[in-house]
Amino acid sequence: MSDAHNYTSDENPYLPKPARIIRTLPQILDHQLFQIRFEKEEMINNFTYRPGQFVMLSVIGTGEAPFSISSSPTRPGIIELCVRRIGHVTNALFKLPPNAPVGIRGPYGNGFPLDKLEGNNLLLVAGGLGMAPLRSLLRYALDNRSKFKDVILMYGARNPDDMLFKYELLELIEQPDVKCLLTVDTDNSGMWKAHVGVVTTLFDHAEIDPNNTYAAICGPEIMFKYVLEELLKRNFSKNRILMSLERNMQCGVGKCGHCMVGYKYTCLDGPIFNYWDAINLPEMV
């Protein structure tokens, strides 16, 4: 069939590009922020992405796994991944020595629909590790502040020691151009100055206009359920509620089949879905 197709110029989409972990910043127990830089100058200069996209990270000799990019494209040069240690690949990642080589390919997935979000209020609701992709969007919005109306973050953790990006978020509380609402389920230290209670209680502290707002929710399923109730009660349209789906991903490029939900590849058509599209996917919500 040689004359029907001409593929020779296409590069291998599975090839991890050489990169290095230039710094690791411990976050909370079993969570670290990895700062990664490509080895090749042209990759450093040309790699750009949208908040909400992910990369496939290879630990050489162990395997590959998808991670949301936590940094913002407004700060090019390094990629930040906030990783929870949970299994095969992540265990090996946490054991790597300083400056270790890794492989990165991507960015993949749709990311947040920035063109739609711009000109609107942003309501970011995160729980636990859900902060990882939302931190990218938050940073992007703050670096492009004039493109958005109000920016509100609601982030809940179990206790103060469980809060990712804690110090940088605590600083935001003082900042006038963003409403940063942080809460913990319980505080045994007695030192916690922000809110206590589940994330939905934060809704009492913010005025939200459903017609001019996009909500982006990332977090555990149970949190998702309650936040959704809250938003629907406030008459949010389903397509103004955005969520990030997690699925098993072996390729990231729409081939291996693993991330398929009904009629969508999470890796190509997602991982960001609006709630309307998500309820129309079988096995969802």
Add this chain to the structure above:
Amino acid sequence: MKIITLPKENFAEFVGHLCSFGEIHAPIKRGDRSFVFAPVKDASEIELDCVRTILPLKKYFFRPMEVMFNFCAGEGYEIPSEVTDKRIVVFGAHPCDIHGLNILDMVFNGRYVDTYYLARKSKAAIIGLDCIPDDLCFCRSTRTDFVDTGFDLFLSDIGDKYLVRVGTSLGDDMVRAAESLFYEVQKEDRDAYKRKSIERRESFKTEIQLQDLPGIMDLEYESQVWQDVGETCLSCGTCSMVCPTCYCYSVFDELDLDGSSGRRKRRWDCCLFKDYALVAGGHNFRAKRSSRVKNRYFHKQRGFVSLYGRPSCVGCGRCKAQCPSGIDIVDVITKLRSETRV
């Protein structure tokens, strides 16, 4: 399309000429009633009446297991120096087999191009051959009983000759390499072809209505049928391995004993395996067998339609033929269609 004829007495000689286009692979007998695509030296080994081989043609282009990269600690991943330089000529691909390859072409092309599959595919010539359906074939229902692209040559038996459709320039090269063996189409050949075509159409014993199936599948999403099939399915994965259009795979790194070099490989995977949709932390999106069975049917008959504009089942009957539990796709769909719930 260029159409010519090849008298059957010239067939063996023509196959002899094909060697210069690559190693010839064709259906041969393996065991009592099973057939496989395997290398052949000459025409006499080819089982022209084979209805279906155990494994479909995907095995040539999307290998059951293959090396994607070599790696070395500190150096990262490298593409193996050559995927394959070997040219092959696949002889005896049936219309459904070719449709299966056309479907894989769609999947492995697209925004990201699977270079492994396409490199191999671009080195193969495909010669199709018409067939007479058995009880398990339902390619008429899936509209894959006739094929007009995806082959270099296609042979249809019209009695003492083959009618040969030339699909590509490579096909034309193969004909020209043995030009004296071929003849122009005569009126009697046209008549014979049309007669055969009707005969073939009438020989289908299995028929199901598939055109409106996506809608029915949405409607019967909670059907008891899925529970019932789930109870019988063993999650063995055979149906996916033998399916010409199942393309799922998983990826893993294999470390050598030196602890620093090795290979990244991929191998066929199956959505019916229990851990297929497992994500880190232990959550399994399809922990129940019934939900995995449903997912497989849903993907083939419903999801694929939304993604690529057509169902991915080509009606070859392999899944039924090989399932150790005797699960029959036609039966499942028929039940789904006729089920009335209380």
